[in-house]
Amino acid sequence: GAVVSQHPSWVICKSGTSVKIECRSLDFQATTMFWYRQFPKQSLMLMATSNEGSKATYEQGVEKDKFLINHASLTLSTLTVTSAHPEDSSFYICSARDLAGDNSPLHFGNGTRLTVT
């Protein structure tokens, strides 16, 4: 089945530093990848849609300059949390849909737990 690899699985960083999270589709190509954030006991919240070869589409309220997304190839998207603050501490999850079509299910990475101290 389709596998999405996300790295790192957890990271602790100091306030003011930047953190990069990678999301790779291992056995399929993904023109579109999705980045979610999930706070404890809450549902997934879509942050942005990453499009290969073009700019990401951000959801309302998500700062483009703070959450930098790069989708340089059909198998890799990265999310960089710049100048992280404690309120950015959350569970970040990427997902992708293989090229089979819009009705194919999302395949999720294992998530990255970010803790900003």
Place this chain on the structure above:
Amino acid sequence: GQNIDQPTEMTATEGAIVQINCTYQTSGFNGLFWYQQHAGEAPTFLSYNVLDGLEEKGRFSSFLSRSKGYSYLLLKELQMKDSASYLCAVKDSNYQLIWGAGTKLIIKP
């Protein structure tokens, strides 16, 4: 606005059957997904419904009624490992996924 409603928490007994309901009001409908999410882990796909009726997959079944804006996930022969959150998600007319807040299912021996 768009809205997905699920119960916040349910409790069931090992070996029993449980039904998790999901009602939705969205701008258009292009399918409904159920995902399972264990604590601290990413969601995993369970089922997809786009036409009315029941989809059965082993111990799990999912039902959809588009006219009622309603779906349920049925879990049979419950096992302790089924303790997790179950997320209902609807794809709207723009093919955007709208997520429910999830139902935390607690299985007791």
